Amino acid sequence: MNNSYRCLxxxxxxxxxxxxxxxxxxxxEAKEGHQMEGxxxxxxxxxxxDGILTxxxxxxxxxxxxxxxxxxxxxxxxxxFADALSMGVGEFLSSKAHSEWVLSERNRExxxxxxxxxxxxxxxxxIYTEKGMGQEDAEMVVRTMxxxxxxxxxxxxxQELELQLPDxxxxxxxxxxxxxxxxxxxxxxxxxxxxxxxxxxxxGEMTTDELFKAACTVTGVVLFIMGCVKSNFSASPWYLSGxxxxxxxxxxxxxxxxxxxxxDSLLGEGSKQL
Numbered sequence: 399m400n401n402s403y404r405c406l407x408x409x410x411x412x413x414x415x416x417x418x419x420x421x422x423x424x425x426x427e428a429k430e431g432h433q434m435e436g437x438x439x440x441x442x443x444x445x446x447x448d449g450i451l452t453x454x455x456x457x458x459x460x461x462x463x464x465x466x467x468x469x470x471x472x473x474x475x476x477x478x479f480a481d482a483l484s485m486g487v488g489e490f491l492s493s494k495a496h497s498e499w500v501l502s503e504r505n506r507e508x509x510x511x512x513x514x515x516x517x518x519x520x521x522x523x524x525i526y527t528e529k530g531m532g533q534e535d536a537e538m539v540v541r542t543m544x545x546x547x548x549x550x551x552x553x554x555x556x557q558e559l560e561l562q563l564p565d566x567x568x569x570x571x572x573x574x575x576x577x578x579x580x581x582x583x584x585x586x587x588x589x590x591x592x593x594x595x596x597x598x599x600x601x602g603e604m605t606t607d608e609l610f611k612a613a614c615t616v617t618g619v620v621l622f623i624m625g626c627v628k629s630n631f632s633a634s635p636w637y638l639s640g641x642x643x644x645x646x647x648x649x650x651x652x653x654x655x656x657x658x659x660x661x662d663s664l665l666g667e668g669s670k671q672l
Contacts, residue, residue: 441579449587454617458655461610474591486580493572497564507551621647
């Protein structure tokens, strides 16, 4: 089966699945199949990627500076925990601040709607006509919506300001995002450093270079897995998403290692001159 027939078969199968779904939905036998877990994907990927690259930078610097394993473990775990806490708190505060700003914008739009309704209605009519709707249809639709102020203002937030209103319990949602960020950073960030503990227990005594190579392997595998997990919430194939995350994360890790080596060489030359 060549690629054109394969794509045709895939499209027909997708259309058939959609038809069956909407038929079942019309009968009240199906619910929307959205992946709500994807809302937490950003802090998971961001926190995990930041955590693993931060810990790898510590490992790379330790390898370049020939530091003992005990120093790597102390610096690594203490730094990962402190950074994870900082990232979690930062995610909570930034998410909460953004939601509060969006709500303040909604209050401003509501005030304008109550005091200058004609201007707000005309703005929406202009937006709809710019999107291709006829003038008469736009006026009919907008003036009908304007009879329901709360609904109209919510539409204005999405159409005019392109802002998504937060949930009523946005503070709790922001708190959850902070928790997700903290654990994602801490768990993924600990993996390369855990290699310094687990690999010697499995393979016996290992040199510093061998431990560093093991940390590189763990970092690469985890980056690829993170990309594969991310593909569940996107249209990209799992292997392309995994390779993308591996390549971009690997580039950052390589840069951290090169900078660590360069700075170590500068410090070495400076100590020799002294």
